[in-house]
Amino acid sequence: MVTKQVPVQRDGVTIGAVGLALFSDFDALKKTYSRISKAELAIPQSNKLWQSKFSLDDILGEGEQMESYRGSLQLVAAYDLPVLISGETGSGKELAAHAIHALSDRSDEPFVWVNCASIPSELVEAELFGYEGGAFTGARDRGKPGKFELAGGGVLFLDEIGDMPLSLQGSLLRVLQINEIVRVGGTTPVSVNARVVCATNRPLANLVKAGRFREDLYHRLNVLPINVPALRERNDLSFLAGRLLSCIAARLGKPIPALAEKDRQLLLRHAWPGNVRELENVLTRLIITGKLSLPFTDPPSEPARDGSIPPLKRRIQTQTGAEIHAALERTQGNKRRAADLLGISRAHLYRLLKTQGVRSSEEPGPG
Numbered sequence: 167m168v169t170k171q172v173p174v175q176r177d178g179v180t181i182g183a184v185g186l187a188l189f190s191d192f193d194a195l196k197k198t199y200s201r202i203s204k205a206e207l208a209i210p211q212s213n214k215l216w217q218s219k220f221s222l223d224d225i226l227g228e229g230e231q232m233e234s235y236r237g238s239l240q241l242v243a244a245y246d247l248p249v250l251i252s253g254e255t256g257s258g259k260e261l262a263a264h265a266i267h268a269l270s271d272r273s274d275e276p277f278v279w280v281n282c283a284s285i286p287s288e289l290v291e292a293e294l295f296g297y298e299g300g301a302f303t304g305a306r307d308r309g310k311p312g313k314f315e316l317a318g319g320g321v322l323f324l325d326e327i328g329d330m331p332l333s334l335q336g337s338l339l340r341v342l343q344i345n346e347i348v349r350v351g352g353t354t355p356v357s358v359n360a361r362v363v364c365a366t367n368r369p370l371a372n373l374v375k376a377g378r379f380r381e382d383l384y385h386r387l388n389v390l391p392i393n394v395p396a397l398r399e400r401n402d403l404s405f406l407a408g409r410l411l412s413c414i415a416a417r418l419g420k421p422i423p424a425l426a427e428k429d430r431q432l433l434l435r436h437a438w439p440g441n442v443r444e445l446e447n448v449l450t451r452l453i454i455t456g457k458l459s460l461p462f463t464d465p466p467s468e469p470a471r472d473g474s475i476p477p478l479k480r481r482i483q484t485q486t487g488a489e490i491h492a493a494l495e496r497t498q499g500n501k502r503r504a505a506d507l508l509g510i511s512r513a514h515l516y517r518l519l520k521t522q523g524v525r526s527s528e529e530p531g532p533g
């Protein structure tokens with residue numbers, strides 16, 4: 167094997183190295199690859215991917231309500247206990263989870279995110295607890311650590327916890343009770359120590375009543391509850407819109423447009439079903455096109471052929487299905503961009519695709 171290494175230095179200190187390695191035989195390459203993979207697993211905390219990306223300062227808002235909300239995040243961050251964040255889609259639950267990690271004593275450890283709604287239910291267990299080599303068809307030969315292991319002494323953020331398959335909720339409860347996991351296909355318990363922060367946009371208590379969420383797990387997770395206010399319940403929309411306009415304009419390299427009074431009034435009257443995410447999208451379009459458009463307002467109801475008005479539920483379903491179709495068409499099936507266009511999260515889109523029975527070419531992949 168021939169190697170060449172060039173150290174990378176900052177302020178006279180070596181912070182890394184770039185190397186070139188030429189292998190004369192394939193076995194040697196495989197061995198080295200395996201050693202590097204193991205080393206990567208041993209130091210997950212050095213992985214830049216697993217860091218909280220937002221802090222308390224990124225949570226924009228003013229007034230008593232938002233001060234009290236930020237205060238509650240600071241309070242829960244200080245206690246090493248599970249947190250359950252509830253709030254409507256796009257209201258800032260993920261932002262809150264990042265902030266809790268950044269404010270906590272675990273901030274130097276990883277922040278690992280799992281979206282329970284976007285992983286096919288048969289893969290959730292492997293995603294959380296990892297698997298041993300060859301545990302199932304399609305599994306990697308050398309196995310894979312789960313998100314619990316990757317989180318190490320940091321925070322494991324379980325987004326859309328309400329979508330955790332019922333069959334797995336018992337295993338999750340057990341892990342939280344004994345702080346040990348067993349990889350899928352494995353036999354040896356591995357100690358885990360991550361702090362679990364969960365988020366849900368459907369009231370978990372209702373899912374418990376409906377028999378779709380285990381009550382014991384609900385109580386285990388709901389130690390420190392946080393409620394993120396919906397945008398229409400906040401009274402700082404003008405402030406938020408102003409700050410977001412500046413941030414988005416700076417990101418796009420565009421001048422900050424002045425918000426006309428009539429547009430401000432329209433923003434105040436809108437119901438914001440997609441919350442801050444929807445507001446961001448509306449403002450982005452305003453910056454790009456110079457026009458305010460509030461797209462997903464209720465369509466005028468069309469009478470059916472026999473003159474009767476179709477039930478509201480069906481009208482909403484038809485309209486939602488049409489919006490999703492249009493967005494997927496515009497983005498050529500790209501769900502992430504379609505979700506952005508619709509002002510909803512990718513996980514929310516997946517759920518709508520499931521419940522609306524809208525057909526799409528692409529299936530959700532793990533995490």
Ligand SMILES: Nc1ncnc2c1ncn2[C@@H]1O[C@H](COP(=O)(O)OP(=O)(O)OP(=O)(O)O)[C@@H](O)[C@H]1O
Nearest residue numbers: 224225226255256257258259260261367442443511
């Ligand atoms: N208070 C806030 N200040 C600034 N930006 C915010 C605020 N709340 C939310 N956002 C922004 O709105 C968008 C949606 O936020 P986030 O992803 O945290 O919502 P969510 O509640 O987790 O959504 P979902 O349930 O759909 O996953 C993000 O771009 C986030 O940065």
